[in-house]
């Protein structure tokens with residue numbers, strides 16, 4: 001991730017925060033539309049708890065992009081917990097699709113290819129670390 005991408009991500013996240021509740025609802029609706037079977041994995045938390053955990057984790061990641069090492073252990077542990085939730089590698093692609101769609105809807109005119117590339121870059125780093133950690137644990 002380049003410094004420009006980090007700046008873009010932090011600026012766009014600041015625009016998501018005020019609409020976070022709506023954005024999270026849109027995200028889960030889209031996700032379950034893309035793959036209804038995934039709904040069966042979300043069993044332990046209420047929608048509201050899940051929403052706030054997801055936003056806190058993403059907010060923490062976006063806030064620490066200048067210092068990625070600081071969040072690596074937390075992201076690895078998150079990946080290992082996701083394996084236990086029943087999340088498979090391919091589900092990360094579905095979540096990426098729902099996330100990008102939500103950002104595009106939520107950010108409207110502020111959305112563009114440069115921003116999309118920056119979000120793809122951060123999601124690739126996070127999901128890659130989660131998937132690798134899940135495999136390490138499984139091995």
Ligand code: HEM
Pocket residue numbers: 038041042043044045046050053054057058078081082085087088091092093095123126127
């Ligand atoms: C970068 C990617 C992701 C991030 C940052 C993320 C973040 C989180 C966080 C913070 C939690 C709260 C529980 C915990 O901390 O262990 C959680 C739970 C969960 N996530 Fe994710 N997640 C990601 C990808 C995915 C993917 C690809 C799926 C696949 C459908 C998924 C499904 C779930 C499920 C099923 C739970 C537990 C819900 C429950 O038991 O009710 N997540 N996620």
